Amino acid sequence: MGTLTSILVLSFLIFFHELGHFLAARFFGVHVEVFSIGFGKKVFSKVVGNTQYCLSLIPLGGYVQMKGQDDMDPTKVSYDQDxxxxxxxxxxxxILFAGPFANFLLAFLLFIAVGSMGVNKYAPIIGKISENSPAFEAGIQENDRIVMINGVLIEAWEDVSTHIQESVGKLELKIERAGSVQTLIITPKINEYQNMFGEIKQKKMIGIAPSGKMIEVSYSADKVIGFAYDQTIKATTLILTSLQKLVEGVVSPKELGGIISIVQVTSEASEAGIVALFALTALISVNLGVLNLLPIPALDGGHIMFNAYELITKKAPSERVLTSMTTAGWLLLLSLMALSIFNDIYRLTNGN
Structure with missing residues (x-):
């Protein structure tokens, strides 16, 4: 059941991406010859108007075939008005940007649903306290609940981290302990820590960790839009940073995951519940949007790059340049796909 859910999720994301291209193309009067979900042999097709809509055998992809545009052969053009x-x-x-934009929009809408249904977060309850830390010296104790920082109400642990990093000088903490509220003054210190990429960084700390207790946070109609926007931006930033670290060599290519990893993680999320599935689907949708905007020929970003060149120079790239760069782009993409699938199989066969 989980595998079927994963395939349906991926197909839906691809459909939404291609729908963005389709709607933008039709808006500008471009004839769409084929709208396909999946690749390979067509298992179902129906012509509506002048467009062939079809489902193909391999559901892990899709495409919109516009008149005068062919990713496999960029020299195939048409000079008809449509x-x-x-x-x-x-x-x-x-038209090219509309596909990735549709993915960002879908992620935003999914995060609205997630925020409305309720998000599980760490409660602002203190667990471990580091010795000789600002919190230890101020008298903070385990199981204290942080109620307010510098006059701002605290709902979840992530709010604690945010206010500590944004603070200037001392912090005024109001904590709840044994039914009473106490006020403590703490000055954060700059300490080293290891981020998710294994890099040593510095940030403000007071020496506390969450207890691990969870709470469910639901956002009202006036706040859920902001929550969804913030989550979409955070997801986009995370993916861009991960790509940067991969290029810099901070993240090993062995960490690349492919379609097998996506199916596996999506299957696990579907078993965890609808909120987890929506959140993961939103993240994959953002990932799809970001990756398609990379300036690699054969991707939307590569085509945008060629058209931006034409827009600036008032002349299109030569057929030789288009052909050679598109071929190089396909080789790069196929190599990355092969590497990611190899990594997936390696992790599965080694029990990781």
């Missing part, structure tokens, strides 16, 4: 390549470069850029 052709993609006869449209102004800025219109083509919008």
């Amino acid at each position: 052709s993609y390549n006869t449209k102004a470069p800025w219109k083509r850029i919008i």
